[in-house]
Amino acid sequence: MTDRLSDMLTRAARLIAGDGHSAGLKPVQWQALRYLGIANRFSRTPGALAAWLGQTKGTVSQTVATLERKGLVERTGDADDRRLVRLTLTEAGRALLERTPENVADAMLAGLTAAERAIFAPLLAHMLAGFLAARGHRPFGLCAECRHFLRDAERGSPHFCGLLDVPLGREDAAAICVEQEAA
Amino acid sequence: MTDRLSDMLTRAARLIAGDGHSAGLKPVQWQALRYLGIANRFSRTPGALAAWLGQTKGTVSQTVATLERKGLVERTGDADDRRLVRLTLTEAGRALLERTPENVADAMLAGLTAAERAIFAPLLAHMLAGFLAARGHRPFGLCAECRHFLRDAERGSPHFCGLLDVPLGREDAAAICVEQEAA
DNA sequence: ATAATTGGTATCGAGTCGATACTTTAATGC
DNA sequence: GCATTAAAGTATCGACTCGATACCAATTAT
Known part of the structure; x- marks a missing residue:
């Protein structure tokens, strides 16, 4: 039997995740940038970013390298633990992030009333948290x-x-x- | 102000859309395959697939070519409208689809109770339909x-x-x- | 001290993806 | 009817994604 809910969810996910081909960036790059804008200082590392994006360290390493080459992100070594690399948004990165164009996720959410969002949010949170826990991934709260x-x-x-x-x-x-x- | 709901939605979307690296396939290829399994005969064309995936015709053309090379999909010309290409799952394609491994979207939904799903489904449908309509995209019902x-x-x-x-x-x-x- | 673990990078190969240009076939306008 | 326009696909390009594998350096366990 065809599970329509699953298909619908997958399509919505693709539309959201595939969004962000503006300003010469790719979707993942936008997501990385956005993450660096909302993560606290302990979490702005390649490893944490990989956990957030659900990708391997190698993949993230390249994405970060690209963003650095574009002058949007800076890497600095940590003095205490010298294995760590700290990521920081440059002025250009922060500026780009602030004038981000229309975002598919936001556009979708804009279609819901405040009341609907109030129901939707905890359901999504529950769903996501349950999945992450089941897979042994970090929740990032x-x-x-x-x-x-x-x-x-x-x-x-x-x-x-x-x-x-x-x-x-x-x-x-x-x-x-x-x-x-x-x- | 940081919109936590939007970030959460985007992360979930990435996890779902980035899923499907098993069996030598890529996420998009799985989604294309799955689409061909649930679409009626008028809708199994490169163009419709492009609309479903939210991609350009060119990109989809390549994905289809790859799936054909792998022996999972067959293209046949339409006799009435000779511009059209009909896509069909081969036996191998159908078999692969049936023994699909764990799916992130399903895993997430599995964390919801039937009652929660009953609330979630119409909200998601409303959200997705609103977005598609606003952007002039086909809803695919x-x-x-x-x-x-x-x-x-x-x-x-x-x-x-x-x-x-x-x-x-x-x-x-x-x-x-x-x-x-x-x- | 020696091993195991952790955080990252380098390199590879197949594939994604939009953009542009192009072909073939169908529909539309006089 | 015939020219024009639109639609469906494909070809090619370049930058990038992505996991896999292999690797290095720093830290932590034993």
């Missing part, structure tokens, strides 16, 4: 919703990460993290 | 749910297509059609 997140730490910085033992700025807390585990 | 569909035609065949002026078998009626317009 908001830092502030993590069980290692310590709100209003006493010292300097407003918050604190109990896992990495590191102070968290306001931007970090509002961003996505590879290490996130739901509270 | 069930033949039997088309406004040109005439149930229980008097003569030989069970049903009839008022648009193409052609009798419809039971399989056609239960399949997806490029020409479909909701009743």
Whole structure:
């Protein structure tokens, strides 16, 4: 029997994932760029990006190289763990990201009313989280919703990460993290 | 402000659309194959496939060529309109399709209860249909749910297509059609 | 210390993908 | 009827994707 829901979902997915051939970039490159715009500083590495995109390290390495060649992303080595590569959006990258043209995902969501979105969002979240957990992939949630997140730490910085033992700025807390585990 | 729903949707889309690297095929090839398994005979052409996948004719032409080279699909010219190319799954193609391994879209949907799916399906349908209409793309619905569909035609065949002026078998009626317009 | 693990890169080959240009066949306009 | 326009496909190109394999360097386990 033909599963219409599955086919519909797959088609929608293709339309969304295949979107982004403007400005001389490819869909994955846009997604990488967008990820770097919403990930906190611990998560802006090739490895985390690979986990987010569901690709191999090798593939991501090339995508990052291309973005660097285009002057949109910068790689810098980490002083503490010298295996790590930190990725940063350049000014050009950030600028490009800000004037992103129409986006298929957003266009689709725009067709839903606020009420419908309020029903849709948790369903999608549940579906995605269940899948990721079943496959042993990282969920990538908001830092502030993590069980290692310590709100209003006493010292300097407003918050604190109990896992990495590191102070968290306001931007970090509002961003996505590879290490996130739901509270 | 970061739109978490949009990012979540995009990630899910990538995971689904990027799935299908088994059996020496690529994701698009699987999707093309699957489409040919659910499309009625009027819709099994390169053009309709391009519309379904949201790609250009040129790209699809190559994908089809690859599938033909692999012996999974056959092209035959149409006698009436000699511009048309009819695509047919070969035995090998059909067999491969039947023992398809785990599918990300299905795996995700499996995480929902029947009740959740019953809420999710119409939302997704609404979202997708709205987007397609806004962009002037074909919706691709069930033949039997088309406004040109005439149930229980008097003569030989069970049903009839008022648009193409052609009798419809039971399989056609239960399949997806490029020409479909909701009743 | 030595092994195992982790984070990344290099290279390869098949394939994707849009863009452009082109061919053949059908429909449309006088 | 015949010229024009439109439609369906294909050919070719160039940049890029993508997994696979192999590899290196730094870190962590034993």
